[in-house]
Ligand code: SAH
């Protein structure tokens with residue numbers, strides 16, 4: 209019989225488990241704490257449990273670990289870790305300390321590869337090899353914190369994959385990261401990003417999830433967005449914007465739009481005008497990201513080009529930020545995660 213993986217299970221699920229092996233319900237909390245706060249990898253470390261129970265757990269359950277296979281350090285302080293999540297399936301996660309050091313972000317992957325193949329993203333060129341389980345997501349955080357010897361202050365689901373194609377595992381991981389009994393990170397310090405999977409966004413709204421939410425808009429024109437993002441054909445921009453607005457109205461929270469700046473594709477005056485119109489239609493902010501990859505004959509904008517586009521938005525009083533994705537030299541910046549470097 210295959211052993212049950214306990215890491216990544218919430219307390220109600222762990223309660224079901226302990227009851228199923230004839231133990232008292234309160235053991236669930238002890239297991240949860242050992243797995244997600246003490247970061248134990250062996251049942252022998254659970255010294256608060258009787259030896260007989262530890263032996264029983266050893267027989268029926270396991271605490272697997274994703275394996276570090278590569279660690280790269282950028283000149284700017286960013287680090288990229290490659291992990292084997294099992295069966296030689298590889299994912300990457302990134303440690304991003306801010307310049308002044310007060311913010312330390314871990315960018316986690318949610319899938320092995322990505323099915324969506326956006327025209328600008330290197331992850332989309334990889335074969336898709338499946339969804340990550342909750343434990344495989346939180347283990348990225350545990351192991352990176354251990355490797356760098358520091359705690360993260362922020363987690364972003366912006367690594368490999370489309371988080372909203374793996375809703376259950378991603379949202380469960382976010383809850384464990386948020387839970388004061390586990391990682392204890394504020395909900396506003398956890399950000400989930402999507403290219404626009406409308407049914408999953410609706411579910412997120414319906415469940416009133418407390419986490420920050422970002423939509424990769426990337427093009428403001430309904431007839432053109434689909435030429436760089438396949439997902440737009442299934443979930444078109446106009447419907448996506450309606451759902452985004454619903455998010456802000458139902459949850460009474462600001463939403464973030466990410467917008468890659470690609471010269472000659474989406475940085476014209478007309479694009480800015482449309483983007484401003486979108487920004488004015490709901491409570492949102494815009495994160496601009498200069499293109500980091502150079503396939504399709506596209507080039508990263510110069511600092512002047514990026515600033516010019518940003519000025520257009522700022523002049524219209526749109527809350528906007530230029531997200532200077534660090535870690536380019538180790539292929540660790542946005543859109544670059546493709547097992548290279
Ligand atoms: N699949 C999700 C989350 C991962 S991508 C999504 O697409 O939202 C995280 C961010 O990186 C997205 O906003 C995406 O638009 C951006 N990105 C992808 N490729 C990029 C590139 N080549 N340069 C800069 N940003 C990129």
Ligand code: SF4
Nearest residue numbers: 322325326329332403
């Ligand atoms: Fe997938 Fe996001 Fe990359 Fe598009 S940008 S291919 S959705 S990871």
